Amino acid sequence: MVPWNHIFVPVTAKHASKPRGCTNTDKIYSCNFSQMDATQIGRVLSDLEVADHLAALELNGFTVIKQLITAEHALELAATAENVRASCGFSCPPVGRQAIIANDITVNNAISYDEKFLQLALSGGHLRVIAKFLNDTHYGLLPKEHYNFILAQANLRKGGVPLPMHVDVRMQSPGPRTTCMQAVLAFGTHSKSDGCLRARIRSHLLSHFPDENKTYDDEVDIPLEIGDMVVFYSQLHHATNTCLNGIGPWKFLLSYRQWWIKPQYDFVAMLRRDMRDTYDKLTPNQKVVLGCCSIPSSDPKSSPSFRLGYDGLV
Numbered sequence: 001m002v003p004w005n006h007i008f009v010p011v012t013a014k015h016a017s018k019p020r021g022c023t024n025t026d027k028i029y030s031c032n033f034s035q036m037d038a039t040q041i042g043r044v045l046s047d048l049e050v051a052d053h054l055a056a057l058e059l060n061g062f063t064v065i066k067q068l069i070t071a072e073h074a075l076e077l078a079a080t081a082e083n084v085r086a087s088c089g090f091s092c093p094p095v096g097r098q099a100i101i102a103n104d105i106t107v108n109n110a111i112s113y114d115e116k117f118l119q120l121a122l123s124g125g126h127l128r129v130i131a132k133f134l135n136d137t138h139y140g141l142l143p144k145e146h147y148n149f150i151l152a153q154a155n156l157r158k159g160g161v162p163l164p165m166h167v168d169v170r171m172q173s174p175g176p177r178t179t180c181m182q183a184v185l186a187f188g189t190h191s192k193s194d195g196c197l198r199a200r201i202r203s204h205l206l207s208h209f210p211d212e213n214k215t216y217d218d219e220v221d222i223p224l225e226i227g228d229m230v231v232f233y234s235q236l237h238h239a240t241n242t243c244l245n246g247i248g249p250w251k252f253l254l255s256y257r258q259w260w261i262k263p264q265y266d267f268v269a270m271l272r273r274d275m276r277d278t279y280d281k282l283t284p285n286q287k288v289v290l291g292c293c294s295i296p297s298s299d300p301k302s303s304p305s306f307r308l309g310y311d312g313l314v
């Protein structure tokens, strides 16, 4: 079976001035089917583990990947998060109800400050789990076992204020189909008193938004140990607990969406401007996940099809 963590090496020269959306049939990619590249921090999951996580997600709306990263890496990443936060300054808070976290310690777009965060967002076994829900099987322009979904958010937070019960989708539709999945990776232990995630079990199947003023009987706490990651449907009704110390440990909040949803940030422009060398070292498939094939074209001659293959990469 073909593994998901590939390194692709373009064999022919980069395509020059064709309008976007024209395929280069002469371009071949050779694949080095390595399980894990040297910069990968998140571990690979076995097929059995992936199957278990898919079953748990479908049933409950969330799953916990134990020790996606080692405790050693998590401590190192917490220290990096602290340094990034000290040097990068203020990140704009959300608008609307979630503006209540305006005074929390957050770093939006951590991937643009340190490549370890970028590698965590673009590699690791959690992507295989998420792909099962978000990969467009009709995409057609990429090999079908390659990821075509995109990263939407990659923020660090040291949570203080508890978040009320909410969802992170604009439309809540009944049943287990989804366009958005998200994950929280713990850089420290997240128990209930540290403000861990709380969710309504199986609420990913509901067709309505939660009432943030209610306490529901089906709420469960989802504590994490250092290095664990919880993955959940963005339509799952979820909240965070009160952090009794005021400031909890660092966590990395990741959201992924189907490729056709308006990208939340132009990560490609961000990375090409702020971390050009790192960007250039990404594999073609990592560039796709970063959103490189989901940027609207400004070329009037480009194809009316919005989808792009590897020859559309910049």
Ligand SMILES: O=C(O)CCC(=O)C(=O)O
Binding pocket: 157, 159, 163, 168, 184, 196, 197, 238, 239, 240, 251, 253
């Ligand atoms: O901070 C957390 O643990 C969860 C954050 C959350 O609920 C969200 O990002 O929607």
